[in-house]
Amino acid sequence: MAMTKIGRSSGTSRFFNICRWTTSLANTTTTTTRDETKILHTTTTSTSSKGGGGTTKSMNLFTAINQALHIALDSHPRTYVFGEDVGFGGVFRCTTGLADRFGKQRVFNTPLCEQGIVGFGIGLAAMGNRAIAEIQFADYIYPAFDQIVNEAAKFRYRSGNQFNCGGLTIRAPYGAVGHGGHYHSQSPEAFFCHVPGIKVVIPRSPREAKGLLLSCIRDPNPVVFFEPKWLYRLAVEEVPEDDYMLPLSQAEVIREGSDITLVGWGAQLAVMEQACADAQKDGISCELIDLKTLIPWDKETVEASVKKTGRLLISHEAPVTGGFAAEISASLVERCFLRLEAPIARVCGLDTPFPLVFEPFYMPTKNKILDAIKATVNY
Numbered sequence: 001m002a003m004t005k006i007g008r009s010s011g012t013s014r015f016f017n018i019c020r021w022t023t024s025l026a027n028t029t030t031t032t033t034r035d036e037t038k039i040l041h042t043t044t045t046s047t048s049s050k051g052g053g054g055t056t057k058s059m060n061l062f063t064a065i066n067q068a069l070h071i072a073l074d075s076h077p078r079t080y081v082f083g084e085d086v087g088f089g090g091v092f093r094c095t096t097g098l099a100d101r102f103g104k105q106r107v108f109n110t111p112l113c114e115q116g117i118v119g120f121g122i123g124l125a126a127m128g129n130r131a132i133a134e135i136q137f138a139d140y141i142y143p144a145f146d147q148i149v150n151e152a153a154k155f156r157y158r159s160g161n162q163f164n165c166g167g168l169t170i171r172a173p174y175g176a177v178g179h180g181g182h183y184h185s186q187s188p189e190a191f192f193c194h195v196p197g198i199k200v201v202i203p204r205s206p207r208e209a210k211g212l213l214l215s216c217i218r219d220p221n222p223v224v225f226f227e228p229k230w231l232y233r234l235a236v237e238e239v240p241e242d243d244y245m246l247p248l249s250q251a252e253v254i255r256e257g258s259d260i261t262l263v264g265w266g267a268q269l270a271v272m273e274q275a276c277a278d279a280q281k282d283g284i285s286c287e288l289i290d291l292k293t294l295i296p297w298d299k300e301t302v303e304a305s306v307k308k309t310g311r312l313l314i315s316h317e318a319p320v321t322g323g324f325a326a327e328i329s330a331s332l333v334e335r336c337f338l339r340l341e342a343p344i345a346r347v348c349g350l351d352t353p354f355p356l357v358f359e360p361f362y363m364p365t366k367n368k369i370l371d372a373i374k375a376t377v378n379y
Helices: 011-026 061-075 098-102 114-126 142-152 189-193 206-218 268-281 299-309 324-339 366-377
Strands: 056-060 079-083 107-109 130-134 168-174 199-201 223-228 236-240 252-255 260-264 286-290 293-295 312-319 345-349
Touching: 056 061, 061 079, 061 098, 061 130, 061 206, 061 223, 079 114, 098 107, 114 130, 114 142, 114 168, 130 206, 142 168, 142 189, 168 206, 189 199, 189 223, 189 293, 189 312, 189 324, 199 206, 206 223, 206 236, 252 268, 252 299, 260 268, 260 299, 260 366, 268 286, 268 312, 268 366, 286 299, 299 312, 299 324, 312 324, 312 366, 324 345, 345 366
Parallel strands: 079 107, 079 130, 130 168, 168 223, 199 223, 260 286, 260 312, 312 345
Antiparallel strands: 056 236, 199 293, 252 286
């Protein structure tokens, strides 16, 4: 008997829907515009830059992910990659060639069962292996929620650090793509940011994706790694071909400014950069920060910037209520209250299910961000 899920197509119709959806994405050529706790194992090697020099090659984001997985499998014989359809390359082709090179015992397909995928990964990691589990779309990570938050996140804590599943990395493509609708467009990162014991990481570009993914795989804590599928093929840049890692829990100021601080992550950074450029034409100097790691996040970098500019705007695709922007806002009010010149602004998705034809109205667009920049600076 075929397994089915409510709200999720199955069998032949699901296969062809994915094929049409993926082909459409491949042909897209334009874009629109906790502190660390003791339940996390800390180590200097997990957050130190390594390599990244040498020769570079122009590649898109999914190719950078694929290269990182090749390196992870090649450099550690007890690394495994598994998930729905990963054996033939996956819906987004991120695992292309892995099974051919490393064998089907290390790169293999799983049943259509997200809780089973993560549960298996927890057990594999608990035995000292590096388990890289793929959830085909972040929208379908919810069946695995109990395994992630009640098992993986608490594994080390409940044993008094006698055992752990720190070798587990969960990859999932997240966010809008232009035509994904409510089951292929969600940004569920805030759900996991409430859970001590796991890390949440989101890259903005191919170079960041490769370096951060390798750091996540080698970090001694379970990590949820969300990949912005909008950028799989659209984001292209020079990426070092060697093995390198980028530090976790370290934000990056990617544009310096003096009038207002903007904070974001993932695909939203490109939209925010456009808004910053337009604001510059009106004489407003914006400082843009990529948070990269949402938990544990780099409060110090954001605090230093806000104390300099006196203003803060946070933007993400997820709905505004309960989104991670609210946590950032509350933390910065506690730390910078006397230095703030205006209320903190949030430009986020709407409090509705993710729409299909009304996606342009739902999204935190460049113009929405630009309006909020001007309103905050002129407060």
